[in-house]
Amino acid sequence: MNRAALSGLIQKKQSFLCVGLDSDLEKIPGHLPKNSEGIVAFNKAIIDATLPYAVAFKLNIAFYEAMGAEGWNALEQTIKLIPKKEALIIADAKRGDIGNTANQYAKAFFEQLNCDAITVNPYMGVDSISPFLLYKEKWTIVLGLTSNSGANDVELLKLQDGRHVFESTIETMAKHGSDENLMFVVGATKSEYFKKVRAVAPRNFLLVPGVGAQGGSLADLKELFTDDIGLLVNSSRKIIYASSNQDFAQAAAQQAKNLQQSMREML
Amino acid sequence: MNRAALSGLIQKKQSFLCVGLDSDLEKIPGHLPKNSEGIVAFNKAIIDATLPYAVAFKLNIAFYEAMGAEGWNALEQTIKLIPKKEALIIADAKRGDIGNTANQYAKAFFEQLNCDAITVNPYMGVDSISPFLLYKEKWTIVLGLTSNSGANDVELLKLQDGRHVFESTIETMAKHGSDENLMFVVGATKSEYFKKVRAVAPRNFLLVPGVGAQGGSLADLKELFTDDIGLLVNSSRKIIYASSNQDFAQAAAQQAKNLQQSMREML
Numbered sequence: 019m020n021r022a023a024l025s026g027l028i029q030k031k032q033s034f035l036c037v038g039l040d041s042d043l044e045k046i047p048g049h050l051p052k053n054s055e056g057i058v059a060f061n062k063a064i065i066d067a068t069l070p071y072a073v074a075f076k077l078n079i080a081f082y083e084a085m086g087a088e089g090w091n092a093l094e095q096t097i098k099l100i101p102k103k104e105a106l107i108i109a110d111a112k113r114g115d116i117g118n119t120a121n122q123y124a125k126a127f128f129e130q131l132n133c134d135a136i137t138v139n140p141y142m143g144v145d146s147i148s149p150f151l152l153y154k155e156k157w158t159i160v161l162g163l164t165s166n167s168g169a170n171d172v173e174l175l176k177l178q179d180g181r182h183v184f185e186s187t188i189e190t191m192a193k194h195g196s197d198e199n200l201m202f203v204v205g206a207t208k209s210e211y212f213k214k215v216r217a218v219a220p221r222n223f224l225l226v227p228g229v230g231a232q233g234g235s236l237a238d239l240k241e242l243f244t245d246d247i248g249l250l251v252n253s254s255r256k257i258i259y260a261s262s263n264q265d266f267a268q269a270a271a272q273q274a275k276n277l278q279q280s281m282r283e284m285l
Numbered sequence: 286m287n288r289a290a291l292s293g294l295i296q297k298k299q300s301f302l303c304v305g306l307d308s309d310l311e312k313i314p315g316h317l318p319k320n321s322e323g324i325v326a327f328n329k330a331i332i333d334a335t336l337p338y339a340v341a342f343k344l345n346i347a348f349y350e351a352m353g354a355e356g357w358n359a360l361e362q363t364i365k366l367i368p369k370k371e372a373l374i375i376a377d378a379k380r381g382d383i384g385n386t387a388n389q390y391a392k393a394f395f396e397q398l399n400c401d402a403i404t405v406n407p408y409m410g411v412d413s414i415s416p417f418l419l420y421k422e423k424w425t426i427v428l429g430l431t432s433n434s435g436a437n438d439v440e441l442l443k444l445q446d447g448r449h450v451f452e453s454t455i456e457t458m459a460k461h462g463s464d465e466n467l468m469f470v471v472g473a474t475k476s477e478y479f480k481k482v483r484a485v486a487p488r489n490f491l492l493v494p495g496v497g498a499q500g501g502s503l504a505d506l507k508e509l510f511t512d513d514i515g516l517l518v519n520s521s522r523k524i525i526y527a528s529s530n531q532d533f534a535q536a537a538a539q540q541a542k543n544l545q546q547s548m549r550e551m552l
Binding site: 040130143173180 | 307309345347348350351352353354355356357358361379380381382383384385386387389390392393397398406407408409410411412413428431433434435436437438439440442443444445447450453454457
């Protein structure tokens, strides 16, 4: 999916919501089977219920890997349940490796699983990102400044030129891609640094976790808007685990709708 | 496997060699089937042939994921082929995520796959590492200073206190683990920084890629030795693809033996 198509979805749905499918065997409603079939049934209900309000779905790969080969089947099946033109499909894999290994990851997520986007980790540098950028109409989403407290340990260290590690990292990576194939992860909890993010990534889409549960405010994000919004705001548990009963899909739809309505007012 | 057992293997085999199973459908000998069964047959022959010379096997997870669910089966089968007391089993996954996601990755690699060690990426900070450290007799191997050219982009940036990002990163992570559960990845090509690595990780085991093909020298690594060696030197393609014919396992054994003999002389 290219930028024009993604921006088109945002306009059409009046939403920049990404629903995170962190689907956990321990947390899905008790009436569903506690296996990979239960996960797929859960995902199908959540996808169908929230699709009107969401422009993207983010699959947290760890939760599928924890089930082994069966989990990979659940991942494949879930991806097929998402209508390709109706939502961007993000593999939240946070991969990061070089050369042929990065090629293999790109092949796994862009070809084998046919995702539109993958999250990657920039610690090893440009050569761990560039193999993903070779794919047309696919997105590489690089960790920039994350929403967790551990962001202080590396991302927020101060460099000799007075900038933070995350600023230099985003700037370096941005040079090797374009705003048509490169996004950055920026935590909603880090609003004091939003200006610095946009200084080095003026028009890249940003994937923003941390609204709600982690304390980030939706209203603050307006500062990050580009001409075509340029944001995807992720919400996972608050939506998918809104209810643990038979009505879980309706409850998820209601939560997604609430967020979408707040977003519509911002647009 | 705890440190005493790993050090015992190094003494017994007079080797600190780790064989990297970057097993690629495109590169395994032509007489093997080009599917996951071919990969498992290839791995079995390589493991059996090199086990006398290797104290660890490192599985490059990307190569298995590129085959989807079938690849995860091949990964599970391969791990079962490695005698648990005869070699450390490393999942080269370079994962890095927080909280419950990190828990899921730990569960996938330490419980589901029963690996002894996993490589992780420190960019997101301590909270992306700590869930792995909760497992007893398992190893968390954090990226420190990698052997690729991209190391300049983030790891080798200079901080305000005059140190490099990798030094601060290793120091911060080392505080949260011990030399019984925490290793670091340090590229053999980065010998000019070896003293700085040992200044912040005096006794942690180091996993060292980059000897041979990438230009790192085995002899230089002596500077990194601890009282009980404290090193694992990885070689992947040079060993596993030493021959593309029927004799591939013998050729791999010969390459592994050559490295082991050089190592024995250093001990």
